[in-house]
Amino acid sequence: MKTSFFYANEESELQVYLASKNYQQIVCIADAHTNGFCMPIVKKIFPFLQTTTQIIIPEGEQNKNISTCIYVWHEMEKMQLEKNTLLICVGGGTLSDLAGFVASTYKRGIDTMLIPTTLLSMVDACIGGKTAIDFSGNKNNIGTYHLPIACYLNPIFLHTLPIRILQSGIGEMMKHALLCSTDRWHTYRTLKIEDFYSIEKIRESLVFKNNIVEQDLHDLSLRQSLNFAHSIAHAIESYSLQGSTPLYHGEAVLLGIRHELILSHIIFQLPQFIISDYEQWLQQCFPELHFNYNLADIQSFLQQDKKNRDGYRMSLLKEIGVCETQVRVSEAQLQESFKLL
Numbered sequence: 001m002k003t004s005f006f007y008a009n010e011e012s013e014l015q016v017y018l019a020s021k022n023y024q025q026i027v028c029i030a031d032a033h034t035n036g037f038c039m040p041i042v043k044k045i046f047p048f049l050q051t052t053t054q055i056i057i058p059e060g061e062q063n064k065n066i067s068t069c070i071y072v073w074h075e076m077e078k079m080q081l082e083k084n085t086l087l088i089c090v091g092g093g094t095l096s097d098l099a100g101f102v103a104s105t106y107k108r109g110i111d112t113m114l115i116p117t118t119l120l121s122m123v124d125a126c127i128g129g130k131t132a133i134d135f136s137g138n139k140n141n142i143g144t145y146h147l148p149i150a151c152y153l154n155p156i157f158l159h160t161l162p163i164r165i166l167q168s169g170i171g172e173m174m175k176h177a178l179l180c181s182t183d184r185w186h187t188y189r190t191l192k193i194e195d196f197y198s199i200e201k202i203r204e205s206l207v208f209k210n211n212i213v214e215q216d217l218h219d220l221s222l223r224q225s226l227n228f229a230h231s232i233a234h235a236i237e238s239y240s241l242q243g244s245t246p247l248y249h250g251e252a253v254l255l256g257i258r259h260e261l262i263l264s265h266i267i268f269q270l271p272q273f274i275i276s277d278y279e280q281w282l283q284q285c286f287p288e289l290h291f292n293y294n295l296a297d298i299q300s301f302l303q304q305d306k307k308n309r310d311g312y313r314m315s316l317l318k319e320i321g322v323c324e325t326q327v328r329v330s331e332a333q334l335q336e337s338f339k340l341l
């Protein structure tokens with residue numbers, strides 16, 4: 001099964017597609033913010049959803065847990081939802097991770113459709129069917145693969161996002177550009193910030209990830225290239241969550257790219273000018289993004305990373321558009337990368 005993607009102006013095609021599925025019930029799920037900001041827009045665009053039952057959950061990563069799942073399962077039971085139900089999720093990656101997990105386990109799996117409402121969820125979290133909740137202090141360590149049957153992409157939802165959350169989604173788009181090709185990278189590093197929010201660029205980034213996911217849904221080989229920048233990013237993000245100025249995931253990815261480009265230079269002689277070009281772009285577009293960390297700060301988080309059981313393993317760039325996965329990174333190489341930061 002594949003996910004069908006529908007974009008702004010393809011609303012009637014989406015409705016025909018849904019009608020062909022003959023769902024017995026359709027239910028929407030939103031969080032406290034997206035219920036206020038996005039549901040009214042969704043109902044305006046899709047009048048057939050005006051009378052649909054809704055489940056509302058509290059917003060935020062702190063609620064992406066088993067207690068919220070239990071609440072949603074109870075609500076679904078009360079509504080007597082049958083197997084032939086569609087759950088439409090209106091929200092960012094936190095909500096779609098949880099809603100996808102709940103849907104994949106209710107009656108052994110009901111269909112979902114995602115309406116992503118953050119930039120990050122449009123270009124990343126809505127694609128590829130990874131669902132997750134956080135458990136026992138560990139992020140995303142319980143989850144399933146459950147591809148949504150459809151996603152609806154419309155940048156109209158981005159207008160109400162706080163600016164830092166909005167811009168943080170650019171991190172994943174830049175990562176995709178570096179993994180894609182030199183041409184894509186050169187185009188993206190000269191874009192104005194607003195250009196990233198266009199449906200064309202969202203679609204381009206989404207299609208790049210989706211092509212990879214369709215070849216390796218279960219993350220056994222090619223999909224691991226999407227981990228580029230993420231080993232360091234996850235460690236920085238986790239470390240930042242302990243302090244008073246936590247980073248958003250996409251912000252940590254922006255810093256992770258810088259760091260893993262340096263490691264790519266040390267290990268694969270990736271040309272130095274690529275690092276300089278990226279630094280220059282980062283300074284220009286994210287002048288406020290500063291976060292101090294050293295190796296000791298992030299080391300314990302790197303070691304917790306399940307990919308790093310036998311030494312550090314990362315996905316690094318041999319050149320732009322060519323990623324090697326499972327690259328072994330030594331302690332000495334990590335230390336050297338900090339000197340070059």
Ligand SMILES: NC(=O)c1ccc[n+]([C@@H]2O[C@H](COP(=O)([O-])OP(=O)(O)OC[C@H]3O[C@@H](n4cnc5c(N)ncnc54)[C@H](O)[C@@H]3O)[C@@H](O)[C@H]2O)c1
Nearest residue numbers: 033037059092093094117118120121124125130157160161
């Ligand atoms: N499954 C995947 O492949 C995948 C990929 C990347 C990230 N993720 C997960 O995604 C989560 C981060 O998601 P995110 O960056 O989309 O943020 P988010 O879903 O946490 O949303 C951030 C905040 O913005 C609010 N919000 C969302 N849309 C809004 C809108 N249009 N207007 C106003 N407020 C809005 C939310 O209520 C929340 O308070 C993390 O939990 C991460 O693990 C999953």
